[in-house]
Amino acid sequence: MKHDCDCIIVGAGVAGAMTALVAQRHGLHVIVVDDNATPGGQVYRQPSPYARAHVPADAERREGDHLRDKLRTSGIEIRSGHSVWSVTAGFRVELCHDEAMASLSAPVLVGATGATERFHPFEGWTDPAVTGLAAASILLRAGGILPGQRTVVAGSGPLLFSVAHQIMELGGEVAAIVDTASTAQWARMGATLVLDAARMGQGLAWMREIRRRKIPIHHRACVRSVTRRGSVVDVTIRSLAGNGRDVTIAADAVACGYGLRPSTDLSRLLHARHDYDGAAGYWQCAADPYGRSSIDGFYVSGDGAGIRGASVARLRGILSGHAIAHDMGRIDSTTFADLCRPVLSRLRRLDVVSRQMVRLMNPGGIVLANTEADTPVCRCERVSRATIEQAIDDGAHEINQVKSWTRCGMGPCQGRMCEDSVRQLLAHRTHQGPDVVGHYTTRMPLRPLPVQAVTGTYTYADIPLPKAAPL
Amino acid sequence: MSVRTSSTHRYDAVIIGSGVMGATTALMLGRAGLKTALVDRRSIFREASGVNAGTLTLHMIRAGLIPHAMRGREMWLNAREWLGRDVGATATPGLSLAFTPAECELVEQRATVRREMGAPIEVISGARAREIEPGANPDVLAAAYCPLDGFIPTYVVGQAYARALAQAGVDVLEDCPVSDVTPCDGGGYDIVTGGRAGMVHGTRVVFAGGVWLQRMLAWLGLNVRIRCLINQLVVTERMPPVMNNVISIANGLLSLKQFQNGTVLIGGGWQGEGNIDEGGTRVIPENLQGNVRLARHTIPRLDQSRIVRVWLGLESETDDAMPIIGSIPTYDNAFVIGCVHSGFTSGPYMGALLARHILGEDVDLAAFDIGRFTAMASPVSQEEK
Ligand SMILES: Cc1cc2nc3c(=O)[nH]c(=O)nc-3n(C[C@H](O)[C@H](O)[C@H](O)COP(=O)(O)OP(=O)(O)OC[C@H]3O[C@@H](n4cnc5c(N)ncnc54)[C@H](O)[C@@H]3O)c2cc1C
Numbered sequence: 100m101k102h103d104c105d106c107i108i109v110g111a112g113v114a115g116a117m118t119a120l121v122a123q124r125h126g127l128h129v130i131v132v133d134d135n136a137t138p139g140g141q142v143y144r145q146p147s148p149y150a151r152a153h154v155p156a157d158a159e160r161r162e163g164d165h166l167r168d169k170l171r172t173s174g175i176e177i178r179s180g181h182s183v184w185s186v187t188a189g190f191r192v193e194l195c196h197d198e199a200m201a202s203l204s205a206p207v208l209v210g211a212t213g214a215t216e217r218f219h220p221f222e223g224w225t226d227p228a229v230t231g232l233a234a235a236s237i238l239l240r241a242g243g244i245l246p247g248q249r250t251v252v253a254g255s256g257p258l259l260f261s262v263a264h265q266i267m268e269l270g271g272e273v274a275a276i277v278d279t280a281s282t283a284q285w286a287r288m289g290a291t292l293v294l295d296a297a298r299m300g301q302g303l304a305w306m307r308e309i310r311r312r313k314i315p316i317h318h319r320a321c322v323r324s325v326t327r328r329g330s331v332v333d334v335t336i337r338s339l340a341g342n343g344r345d346v347t348i349a350a351d352a353v354a355c356g357y358g359l360r361p362s363t364d365l366s367r368l369l370h371a372r373h374d375y376d377g378a379a380g381y382w383q384c385a386a387d388p389y390g391r392s393s394i395d396g397f398y399v400s401g402d403g404a405g406i407r408g409a410s411v412a413r414l415r416g417i418l419s420g421h422a423i424a425h426d427m428g429r430i431d432s433t434t435f436a437d438l439c440r441p442v443l444s445r446l447r448r449l450d451v452v453s454r455q456m457v458r459l460m461n462p463g464g465i466v467l468a469n470t471e472a473d474t475p476v477c478r479c480e481r482v483s484r485a486t487i488e489q490a491i492d493d494g495a496h497e498i499n500q501v502k503s504w505t506r507c508g509m510g511p512c513q514g515r516m517c518e519d520s521v522r523q524l525l526a527h528r529t530h531q532g533p534d535v536v537g538h539y540t541t542r543m544p545l546r547p548l549p550v551q552a553v554t555g556t557y558t559y560a561d562i563p564l565p566k567a568a569p570l
Numbered sequence: 571m572s573v574r575t576s577s578t579h580r581y582d583a584v585i586i587g588s589g590v591m592g593a594t595t596a597l598m599l600g601r602a603g604l605k606t607a608l609v610d611r612r613s614i615f616r617e618a619s620g621v622n623a624g625t626l627t628l629h630m631i632r633a634g635l636i637p638h639a640m641r642g643r644e645m646w647l648n649a650r651e652w653l654g655r656d657v658g659a660t661a662t663p664g665l666s667l668a669f670t671p672a673e674c675e676l677v678e679q680r681a682t683v684r685r686e687m688g689a690p691i692e693v694i695s696g697a698r699a700r701e702i703e704p705g706a707n708p709d710v711l712a713a714a715y716c717p718l719d720g721f722i723p724t725y726v727v728g729q730a731y732a733r734a735l736a737q738a739g740v741d742v743l744e745d746c747p748v749s750d751v752t753p754c755d756g757g758g759y760d761i762v763t764g765g766r767a768g769m770v771h772g773t774r775v776v777f778a779g780g781v782w783l784q785r786m787l788a789w790l791g792l793n794v795r796i797r798c799l800i801n802q803l804v805v806t807e808r809m810p811p812v813m814n815n816v817i818s819i820a821n822g823l824l825s826l827k828q829f830q831n832g833t834v835l836i837g838g839g840w841q842g843e844g845n846i847d848e849g850g851t852r853v854i855p856e857n858l859q860g861n862v863r864l865a866r867h868t869i870p871r872l873d874q875s876r877i878v879r880v881w882l883g884l885e886s887e888t889d890d891a892m893p894i895i896g897s898i899p900t901y902d903n904a905f906v907i908g909c910v911h912s913g914f915t916s917g918p919y920m921g922a923l924l925a926r927h928i929l930g931e932d933v934d935l936a937a938f939d940i941g942r943f944t945a946m947a948s949p950v951s952q953e954e955k
């Protein structure tokens with residue numbers, strides 16, 4: 100195979116950007132592919148002009164601008180606005196850009212594809228008032244747009260408080276914060292935060308603001324239902340501790356998400372080894388601290404290798420850059436070790452905090468307590484919990500069999516939304532571990548692909564018709 | 571001979587492979603009162619029988635199998651009666667289109683052969699074809715028209731079988747890969763599985779392993795070459811109605827249908843890559859493009875759509891592309907079923923046919939005798955012995 104470069108990096112978040120910058124410094128020819136209009140990924144996403152004018156600059160904005168500057172001056176080729184829809188061994192990467200297709204090949208491939216939001220259904224979750232928590236974060240931070248006038252912020256993990264803070268900064272109202280974690284869990288998290296002074300400072304500032312405004316926080320609780328009443332919705336909040344009465348409040352938006360999980364599209368498509376992380380509640384691509392996977396030449400970096408947050412993603416990117424240079428024979432083992440030592444020690448420190456954060460983000464078996472028989476679990480295909488349970492009772496004991504019998508996960512999102520919920524339902528009902536019931540098979544295209552892009556312009560005579568089937 | 575422990579489960583019949591062929595055979599034997607086990611290395615209906623295009627067409631099937639396909643198609647449409655549950659089988663007409671003069675000739679030729687085998691196919695003009703299928707490309711010159719066509723959303727069929735098998739008392743042993751089958755001195759066969767079933771014993775054994783049949787037959791020392799086709803399928807997102815019929819083209823390399831939910835399935839036997847021993851398949855991007863170009867040429871409005879998923883399924887084929895169904899020569903009570911072209915359509919009928927043969931009925935399986943491939947082919951059939 101003729102290669103286009105030494106290394107293709109998918110994802111121009113902080114992890115992909117750092118991998119690219121470091122690998123280039125070691126003399127490697129890299130190409131970065133990313134589906135956003137500009138580099139930066141999630142945390143360092145380029146704000147819209149409107150957001151720049153209306154949202155005060157924070158550390159993330161400054162970091163992001165700095166990262167984009169560095170990439171620009173490095174001269175690294177970045178294919179922004181290109182979505183990767185397939186990869187095959189060797190490695191060949193298929194891209195789609197608007198209505199045009201392209202492919203790239205290289206002996207080394209890095210998946211720095213970041214995180215996907217984890218969601219679990221409840222009554223009324225398909226109401227337009229409900230958005231994802233991470234989605235709301237993007238809307239706020241990069242768009243400068245409020246999800247509503249009065250928003251219930253619900254789900255799990257630190258993003259709850261980050262989003263609440265962003266809403267207040269833009270002049271919106273936070274009706275309540277609903278958190279699946281207990282105060283005791285947060286106290287444990289707080290204890291580790293001394294290892295990450297920056298994050299601690301930020302968290303404390305957010306909490307002061309939330310207290311000052313007397314925003315109610317419901318710990319060990321979740322949104323039980325959303326019921327539309329004209330232009331507002333009634334949001335019912337239920338305690339997960341098993342005591343306490345339901346509380347219903349009015350709002351016009353609900354931002355809800357149960358933490359993040361790694362985007363494993365590329366690694367699954369390549370059949371790299373994956374492990375189920377029970378504490379985190381998700382599958383991740385097995386990799387060493389440098390991102391080396393079970394497949395030679397395929398690396399995973401940043402949150403795509405397990406959710407650890409932006410600071411760790413940066414460090415992982417640096418380590419992957421060095422490792423690729425080392426593995427391709429550009430630097431010797433001693434140089435490699437010397438370069439990595441300080442990064443690794445910083446990584447280990449931050450990792451303690453991040454692991455704690457990942458536990459906080461895991462809401463556990465919430466879908467069981469939080470749905471009715473007729474609650475849709477798969478939005479694309481409108482599959483209810485009862486339909487899924489019927490399939491299980493009829494003998495489906497593996498997640499792809501449930502998908503096959505119910506169409507749950509067959510729609511345009513390809514199961515990104517429902518997989519975690521189906522896994523919980525299946526594991527519970529069949530008394531199997533969540534790791535045993537498996538994960539949806541990933542196939543191309545990773546994102547829906549316009550027929551016009553696939554076909555291009557052509558005539559009938561251009562189609563290489565195989566010879567006729569036998570009579 | 572293998573050593574059998576007292577814990578070995580004993581069955582009147584053990585069927586290895588739970589696609590449509592094995593599962594139907596098992597269902598019918600179970601209903602006939604035989605203590606039956608259906609063994610699969612994975613879950614039921616997850617290989618060819620769970621991922622195929624579900625076309626119930628007479629345009630593409632091998633002409634020699636048309637009588638069987640017509641009966642199988644009827645069975646799918648009446649699934650409630652014999653399977654206990656409707657499986658969403660939809661009857662529509664089918665059109666096979668020609669866009670060039672050479673293809674017109676091909677359509678004529680293929681229609682003639684199929685008509686002789688009993689398929690009610692007539693050749694119509696391009697204009698008439700466009701009346702029947704207004705979504706078709708105006709460039710169509712002629713078409714073969716068959717009132718008997720249709721489709722099934724394949725993926726739901728396994729659930730209907732799972733229920734029926736349970737009701738028939740068939741033990742479904744999933745996640746039990748069979749690694750060997752040995753004849754026992756006292757009759758019957760020991761079947762070694764790698765799963766929780768361990769070893770099972772069957773008075774009768776049926777090999778129904780799809781593309782893995784060659785491996786299975788080798789357990790008995792038989793050497794039958796079985797080719798593996800790696801067929802590509804492409805599905806679009808839901809879209810407004812763009813077609814009403816099952817559409818194919820003259821040379822058979824396209825199949826198109828729009829399901830009730832609005833998704834359009836594009837098939838036709840374009841090939842991918844894969845390895846049946848190691849598993850894992852790979853789409854060839856050029857073949858994806860070719861297949862979709864052909865589809866868009868045929869139904870131009872597909873250009874408004876997006877592709878949601880592409881997958882590959884494994885289809886088996888013998889050297890003469892005709893099935894192997896029936897008794898295995900020189901072995902008592904050992905049977906085979908597979909390599910049926912467009913086998914999903916005829917599957918229920920073929921499985922039921924084999925079950926009747928196993929139960930001692932006189933059914934005509936001469937055309938499918940595996941003896942035509944086995945070195946030790948014996949002209950003496952099991953019944954005559
Ligand atoms: C909305 C949101 C908010 C977050 N907020 C915080 C926060 O405040 N603090 C924090 O520490 N962490 C936060 N996180 C976690 C976040 O994932 C990481 O901290 C950080 O962004 C990880 O960097 P990364 O480079 O690994 O991935 P990302 O920054 O996510 O970058 C991955 C990039 O890859 C692209 N990509 C993915 N798949 C493909 C494909 N198939 N083709 C082309 N491009 C592709 C993505 O579009 C993205 O641009 C947030 C995550 C999300 C989703």
Ligand SMILES: Cc1cc2nc3c(=O)[nH]c(=O)nc-3n(C[C@H](O)[C@H](O)[C@H](O)COP(=O)(O)OP(=O)(O)OC[C@H]3O[C@@H](n4cnc5c(N)ncnc54)[C@H](O)[C@@H]3O)c2cc1C
Nearest residue numbers: 587589590591611619622623625748780883912913914915
């Ligand atoms: C992509 C595709 C499209 C198709 N489209 C159509 C169509 O439109 N119309 C039509 O009529 N036909 C179609 N066909 C053909 C049809 O799907 C097949 O003819 C039919 O499903 C074959 O059924 P089977 O039971 O023989 O094999 P399979 O369904 O493949 O079943 C074989 C079973 O054996 C099991 N097995 C294998 N090895 C072992 C072992 N060691 N131990 C235990 N179990 C084992 C497998 O796990 C599998 O479940 C298509 C086929 C493909 C692949």
